[in-house]
Amino acid sequence: MRINHINITRFRNLHDFRLELSPGVNLFYGENGHGKTNLLESAALIVNGRTPRASRIHEVVPHDGDFAKWEIELNVEDVHNRVECVIERGNQKRLIVDGQARKKLPGHDKGVWALTFFPEDFKILTGEPFNRRRFLDEIILLTEPAYMRVLKSYKEAYAARNAMLKSRVTDGMSFEPYEEILSNLGIEMTSRRAKATEELQNILERLSQDEFGDEISIALEYKPSLESFVRAENPVEQLKEAYGKSRPRDMAIKRTMLGPHRDDFTSTFSDEDIRKFSSRGETRLSVVALIIAKYHILRQRWNLNPVILLDDIFSELDQTRRRKVLKALPKDCQLMITAVDRDLSKKWLEGMNDIAMFSVLDGKINRDE
Amino acid sequence: MTFNIRPFDRVIRELCRLPGVGPKTAQRLALFLLRENQENNERLADAIRELKINIRFCKRCFNLSEDEICAVCNNPQRDQSMICVVEEPVDALAIERIGEFRGVYHVLHGVISPLDGSYPENIKIKELMERISDDGVEEVILATGANVDGDATALYIANLLRGRVKVTRIARGLPVGSQLDYADQGTLLKALEGRREF
Numbered sequence: 416m417r418i419n420h421i422n423i424t425r426f427r428n429l430h431d432f433r434l435e436l437s438p439g440v441n442l443f444y445g446e447n448g449h450g451k452t453n454l455l456e457s458a459a460l461i462v463n464g465r466t467p468r469a470s471r472i473h474e475v476v477p478h479d480g481d482f483a484k485w486e487i488e489l490n491v492e493d494v495h496n497r498v499e500c501v502i503e504r505g506n507q508k509r510l511i512v513d514g515q516a517r518k519k520l521p522g523h524d525k526g527v528w529a530l531t532f533f534p535e536d537f538k539i540l541t542g543e544p545f546n547r548r549r550f551l552d553e554i555i556l557l558t559e560p561a562y563m564r565v566l567k568s569y570k571e572a573y574a575a576r577n578a579m580l581k582s583r584v585t586d587g588m589s590f591e592p593y594e595e596i597l598s599n600l601g602i603e604m605t606s607r608r609a610k611a612t613e614e615l616q617n618i619l620e621r622l623s624q625d626e627f628g629d630e631i632s633i634a635l636e637y638k639p640s641l642e643s644f645v646r647a648e649n650p651v652e653q654l655k656e657a658y659g660k661s662r663p664r665d666m667a668i669k670r671t672m673l674g675p676h677r678d679d680f681t682s683t684f685s686d687e688d689i690r691k692f693s694s695r696g697e698t699r700l701s702v703v704a705l706i707i708a709k710y711h712i713l714r715q716r717w718n719l720n721p722v723i724l725l726d727d728i729f730s731e732l733d734q735t736r737r738r739k740v741l742k743a744l745p746k747d748c749q750l751m752i753t754a755v756d757r758d759l760s761k762k763w764l765e766g767m768n769d770i771a772m773f774s775v776l777d778g779k780i781n782r783d784e
Numbered sequence: 785m786t787f788n789i790r791p792f793d794r795v796i797r798e799l800c801r802l803p804g805v806g807p808k809t810a811q812r813l814a815l816f817l818l819r820e821n822q823e824n825n826e827r828l829a830d831a832i833r834e835l836k837i838n839i840r841f842c843k844r845c846f847n848l849s850e851d852e853i854c855a856v857c858n859n860p861q862r863d864q865s866m867i868c869v870v871e872e873p874v875d876a877l878a879i880e881r882i883g884e885f886r887g888v889y890h891v892l893h894g895v896i897s898p899l900d901g902s903y904p905e906n907i908k909i910k911e912l913m914e915r916i917s918d919d920g921v922e923e924v925i926l927a928t929g930a931n932v933d934g935d936a937t938a939l940y941i942a943n944l945l946r947g948r949v950k951v952t953r954i955a956r957g958l959p960v961g962s963q964l965d966y967a968d969q970g971t972l973l974k975a976l977e978g979r980r981e982f
């Protein structure tokens with residue numbers, strides 16, 4: 416899949432321009448604060464349905480206006496769709512596909528999707544554990560959309576048991592149904608996340624062998640909260656029993672302690688814990704590697720080339736590592752990359768095909784001649 | 785928001801108590817009623833007034849009924865040994881519409897839902913247990929919704945009945961998180977026919 420055109424009426428500080436994109440590499444250069452990241456965000460918001468930045472969706476409405484409005488032409492296996500998005504202050508986001516209001520992008524549950532790297536993604540490796548759980552769950556969801564039901568049900572059953580822990584109810588009969596549901600879903604989530612981590616790990620190893628070279632080795636290890644149960648003979652039964660036994664403690668703290676809502680994974684760069692020992696550059700490289708690994712998993716599942724949006728991917732990397740990252744990027748995907756310096760970036764991209772350069776200045780973007 | 789016109793505000797206040805009706809909708813409905821002719825409004829008022837007088841809950845199954853015992857429970861052709869447990873009267877209606885189910889119902893009037901403060905004693909579970917000890921019931925079909933609360937309620941009842949009667953759960957063919965009354969008849973029939981023993 417790729418994006419043929421982007422047509423911005425208003426989006427954050429961007430306004431009134433139309434871009435024709437290259438099917439290959441699209442590089443957006445300019446000083447920070449002029450709108451490079453905003454452009455990538457506008458594409459991600461349509462293709463993925465949400466903003467990859469930490470901000471809330473209404474912040475894309477310009478300060479001096481009442482609405483944001485932009486459009487992309489999407490090309491999925493030679494089917495073209497004009498997708499318009501409008502966000503009015505105080506209203507829901509509206510998606511208009513070829514003139515028809517839609518809830519979701521066509522093909523959204525079949526791998527139509529943009530692979531993104533934004534500086535916020537550092538949190539996957541350096542932030543709180545929920546960032547890592549979300550990363551794993553997103554991979555599972557993208558390959559198996561029905562997993563949403565597992566996540567949602569787990570969350571509901573977890574909230575229900577917590578509500579019960581805070582209530583006057585103390586009899587086991589009332590707790591048992593929710594504990595049985597939590598046990599079933601908890602074991603399922605754990606085994607799915609274990610499988611996703613394993614797949615990521617395999618790809619990371621292959622990347623080290625083929626693209627990065629030995630000096631860059633990134634490893635993940637899943638740390639499931641239910642580790643002792645998944646190895647048991649009858650995990651669901653054992654877990655159910657454990658929930659029963661943990662009731663007095665959980666009642667005291669009024670919260671369910673056991674379960675995949677406390678999962679995490681650890682990551683190492685050349686055998687050193689990334690959170691504790693790695694430099695910014697090493698961490699950046701590791702996050703990018705994770706994102707490339709995510710691409711390979713999706714590629715395997717859907718055989719579709721996502722659009723790849725990389726915000727400020729090259730900074731903090733030395734020349735060798737920059738080259739390695741470029742080499743590891745998927746070759747048959749449309750890329751949108753941001754960088755500060757035009758000439759430097761042009762040099763970095765040497766040898767890549769179909770390169771289009773765009774200058775970003777004060778909310779306006781122009782394709783170089 | 786009040787208009788300080790007492791009869792108008794009173795209608796808005798009363799409408800606001802209805803499920804799914806917020807202040808804005810209530811205001812719109814009240815304005816509609818104000819413009820409506822008096823005869824139609826009286827008919828609506830009468831219908832509401834008579835609702836509780838002429839309709840009650842069946843003493844046995846707690847479905848809507850005009851008499852003490854409802855038409856289904858009273859029908860000698862219906863199989864009293866097979867009870868289908870549903871959340872609300874609309875769910876019983878949905879199953880009744882298929883026209884294939886020959887047993888009787890038990891309406892719980894809700895579902896166990898700790899987040900909404902609803903526990904087993906708040907719904908008609910005790911009454912179901914009493915029916916099972918008297919009636920010579922052979923199978924209880926649990927047809928609560930295919931969502932977490934519906935599943936938890938079914939599990940709770942199944943645990944109570946374990947070893948006493950055959951307990952089955954309708955199959956999972958229903959749309960995600962669905963309530964029975966939203967499912968189409970074919971899907972519902974398949975769910976009922978594909979029921980499995982707990």
Ligand SMILES: [Zn+2]
Nearest residue numbers: 842845854857
């Ligand atoms: Zn009845």
